[in-house]
Amino acid sequence: MTTMCLSIGSVCAALSPNIWMYMVARFVTSCGGVGIFITSFVLALEFVGPKYRTICGIAIEFPFAFGELYIVGLAYLIRDWQMYQLAIGLPFFLFLVYMFKIPESVRWLRMQGRHQEARNVLSRVAEFNNVILPNYPEDDIVEETEPVGLTSIFLQPTLRLRFVIMALNWIVATLGYYGLGLSSVSLSSDPFSSFALSATMEIPSYIFCLLCLDRFGRRGILAFSQILAGSTCILAALTPANLEMVRVVLTLIGKFGASASFAIVFVFTAELFPTPIRNSAIGLCSTSARVGAIFTPFIVSLSATNPLVLYLVLGISCAVGGVAALWLPETAGLPLPDTIEQALQVGRSQNKTFNLNLRTGQRLLAD
Secondary structure: OHHHHHHHHHHHHHOOOOHHHHHHHHHHHHHHHHHHHHHHHHHHHOOOOHHHHHHHHHHOOHHHHHHHHHHHHHHHHOOOHHHHHHHHHHHHHHHHHHHHHOOOOHHHHHHOOOHHHHHHHHHHHHHHOOOOOOOOOHHHOOOOOOOOOOOHHHHOHHHHHHHHHHHHHHHHHHHHHHHHHHHHHHHOOOHHHHHHHHHHOHHHHHHHHHHHHHHHOHHHHHHHHHHHHHHHHHHHHHOOOOOHHHHHHHHHHHHHHHHHHHHHHHHHHHHHOOHHHHHHHHHHHHHHHHHHHHHHHHHHHHOOOOHHHHHHHHHHHHHHHHHHHOOOOOOOOOOOOOOHHHHHHOOOHHHHHOOOOOHHHHHHHHO
């Protein structure tokens, strides 16, 4: 469904006869784009063990930066907006070629009681990896005794607090990411090179996450990245107008921190919530993040009259998010929780004895 929205919406945008049709088409496109990224991200993370979760969760962000470089390159070469929209939208239909080959999440299938389907997927994984699929007892499967829905986030005080903190971090990460991205035209007299420079700055931020997330933990690196983005934005606001190059450097460092934060919140949120509501939790946090995205253009427009306003708003917001992140539990190296109870154990002293009860499948997926 999200693939169809992304593909059809993009083509309809190119063929729109008026601005209203174009707005509707872009709305459908955005629904599909955000939906397909979140679903793909959760599905990828649920197929790997703790050993490879950071690599998988952060590596999936690299194409995001490459995609930005791709579209700015197309924009430089194709100046007709309709042809530009078609050049972007038509390749999306290629997703339909392989989407039916993508297996369902083994974790989700087992939590739904569809054990034979889960076994079939694991058999395909074992055959592809040329390993023998071990037998596991059916009573070694954890199932929720009651239906688990999105309301579980708000009924459990612990999960509710996590959601509030993560939603705040999603909002300010989005605000910083897109705010500094939209203001990148000030980095150079050429908007194409400015946007490309801002997008390129994301690549080292993802490399930084790959190197540090497992070593120093999600909570500390998220707080560091948010505070880095916030402090550099505040320093940029306080930089004298005659030191324009200093402000440019601080802006790029801020984009580095904001990009790292944006990547981390995806991984961190997935590890804080259980399998039945993991996709919904990330989707709800992403929906909250749209608040930051909605206000970003208005905040950026204020820089036309007073550039300090943009940097101060972004700086203070990111810094507050970074401090709030320190109240989250650490999840590095822990198995993904499958039930509400397992999710509640994350961050407690029982983590030392925390047992996912999917040991055989977890080991297979980790290998």
